Amino acid sequence: MSDLGHVLVLAGGLSYEREVSLRSGRRVSEVLRGAGISVETRDTDASLVPSVLADPPDAVFVTLHGGAGEDGAIRTVLELLSVPYVGAGPDACRVAYDKPTAKTVVRSFGLRTPESVTLPKETFHDLGASAVLARIVERLGLPLFVKPSRGGSALGASIVRNAEDLPAAMVGCFAYGDTALIERCIDGVEVAVSVVDLGNGPVALPPVEIVPDEGMYDYAARYTAGHTEFFAPARLSPEVSAACAEMAVTAHTALGLRDISRTDLIVDADGLPHFLEVNVAPGMTETSSLPMAVEAAGDDLGTLCRILLEQAAARGA
Amino acid sequence: MPQDKDHGQAIAPTQGSRIDAYVDRYAARATGMVASEIRALFSVASRPEVVSLAGGMPYVTALPLDVVGELVADLVARRGPVALQYGSGQGDPHLREQICDVMRLEGIEANADDVVVTVGSQQALDLITRIFIDPGDVVLAEGPSYVGALGTFSAYQANVIHIAMDSEGIVPESLAQTIYALKSAGNRIKFLYTIPTFQNPAGVTLNAARRQQVLEICQRADVLIVEDNPYGMLGFDGEPMRTLRADNAEGVVYLGSFSKTLAPGFRVGWALAPHAVREKLVLAMESAVLSHSSFTQLAVGQYLATQPWREQIKTFRELYRERRDTMLTSLEALMPAGVTWTRPAGGFFVWATLPEGLDSKALLPRAVSERVAFVPGTGFFADGGGARNMRLSYCYPEPDRIREGVRRLAGVIEQELRVRDTFGTGSSPDRIGVDTPGPDLA
Secondary structure (H helix, E strand, O other), X not given: OOOOOOEEEEOOOOOOOHHHHHHHHHHHHHHHXXXXXXXXXXXXXXXXXHHHHHOOOOEEEEOOOOHHHOOOHHHHHHHHOOOOEOOOOHHHHHHHHOHHHHHHHHHHOOOOOOOEEEEEHXXXXXXXXXXXXXXXXXXXXXXEEEEEOOOOOOOOOEXXXXXXXXXXXXXXXXXXXXXXXXXXXXXXXXXXXXXXXXOOOEEEOOOEEEEEOOOOOOHHHHHOOOOEEEEOOOOOOHHHHHHHHHHHHHHHHHOOOOOEEEEEEEEOOOOOEEEEEEEOOOOOOOOOHHHHHHHHOOOOHHHHHHHHHHHHHHHOO | OHHHOOHHHOOOOOOOEOOOOOOOOOOHHHOOOOOOHHHHHHHHHOOOOOEEOOOOOOOHHHOOHHHHHHHHHXXXXXXXXXXXXXXXXXXXXXXXXXXXXXXXXXXXXOOHHHEEEEEHHHHHHHHHHHHHOOOOOEEEEEXXXXXXXXXXXXXXXXXXXXXXXXXXXXXXXXXHHHHHHHHHOOOOEEEEEEOOOOOOOOOOOOOHHHHHHHHHHHHHHOOEEEEEOOOOOOEOOOOOOOOOHHHOOOOEEEEEEOOOOOOHHHOEEEEEOOHHHHHHHHHHXXXXXXXXXXXXXXXXXXXXXXXXXXXXXXXXXHHHHHHHHHHHHHHHHHOOOOOEEOOOOEOOEEEEEOOOOOOHHHHHHHHHHOOEEOEEHHHHOOOOOOOOEEEEEOOOOOHHHHHHHHHHHHHHHHHHHHHHHHHOOOOOOOOOOOOOOOOOOO
């Protein structure tokens, strides 16, 4: 039996990924209850601080995706409240959540990541979009992957195969954020590698290969069961699989992450993995890859979540 | 747990998992039922921090809820064994008589035998579509049209063709030309679906002269009219408009509802149909749900019999008029140049049109960030139209919230204009289809 008396799962929030977060929260709460833990699931609103102060949980599982859930804000508040929680601390979150910064950090640790350009909306406005976009295409070539510098679930992201489609992709991107990350798009196998640290250092779970029906792993492909085929473990050679695992563990360590993370990468035609981004609050929905990786490893999601919470509680605030 | 295993040696499955074991077995009509980022954004819109100009929810708080509570308790105490039992497929006979009294206020003389009580008028729409539509059959509808109707038509694989409308409702010439062109091409037109009064989403009303023209065109072309009239009693000026059904008993199926004049929670609507159609609707109703809830039918009947419901409708009208006025004056004061909108004389909605090059769907995430929500126009078209439009509801938020919501929205549009000017384009709509909020917001 667990020593955990009262666990709080945070889900919802006000980010664009609220709906996904609610699903993740439901799943985590369910598996924790299955593991015999007493769970309270709640949204983040003005009643959070007083209620946590009145009845402090033993530990918190943050399943808030996007915005405050991943940029370090909610974790800062949990630290102010002296409440232990699962996952990386605020400073590491801030770095990891900003995709261009995360790319810079992992590159300095020797990881391969697609060449990219990061520019705020204002730059295009002030300097003239067409001239700047033309230089980007000249520098990075086509196709390009355009996405907001912060955020998740592929919201505002698109693949650009023709230069004339780039302005519309930029507008779609700036709908979700004020800074765009424009990456050289690498054709290859899309892979997600989850990393967990149960006290003996970060370990990669089996890589999950993602094959969306319609080419792009967009919001619909992510959250409509049946629209994407997942292979867990991925159909990779042992060497490539090990390289993916190593990349995810290195990214986890390089970014100073803790407990749990998921690295999204792409394996090119030569079998080389390229780092795309890392998630500090990985999706836990029925169609998310971390739970699939746990299952592929022969483990139980409820047990994993319980151990992470116990670890957090033992670590303290 | 993981550190004890060597996962690199795990054997990859030859066949992947699709999470959904039934993925290859769904009917073709389920193809469009996918997760949508727009729907996900509405999840944020439900939070109190967000001013939602998206929802079409009646302001039921204006009802005398204590009275409704007593009425329901009294119903169970006095007529519990009837109220909690199955009822007839056609609906409670007494309520059908009362419905005829309600319809008389809009010029309709009807026999209670021709009324079928349904689960909101939405179910009436479903039943009508079920008995008339084979896949590929044509349904004519205003462009834009009610999202719930488009969803139903899509579920039955109808081919929806939009008819142009302007500030006076359907354009008769467009209707006549479209019917002619479709028939000439060998299409089967099953019916015209229209909301002539205080239309959802456009807020416009078909004027009296055009009503006669629409009736004549459809009669001449032998096209059935399905007249949906949930807002007809909620006009801000004068008496209710005369309905299409009032002037043609055989060529019009009329749909009514207590969702806006009383409360949607009762889920009581109805269809008034020519005799032969009504017979089929009853059979379709029985196969769908056996019978409507006796409990809510009797509760509505008791409300109509014992409460001053006409006065309550006046209360709703005044409340919605104030909110409409607030929205229009706020739009006038705050919206950037180039944004236009309709001026509804009743109902719940204003239909706004954005300047060239803006896409309301692309604008929604930024709007949600600024804590205001609306419904993008594409949800109200079956053919991808409406990219520059948005539906703004004034029925639910308090006037000061409406003003604040319009202020926030105006700021978002200003920002989007700047993005358009920077890139010389809007983003392109990615998917055609019904991409709108759930029922509490529809």
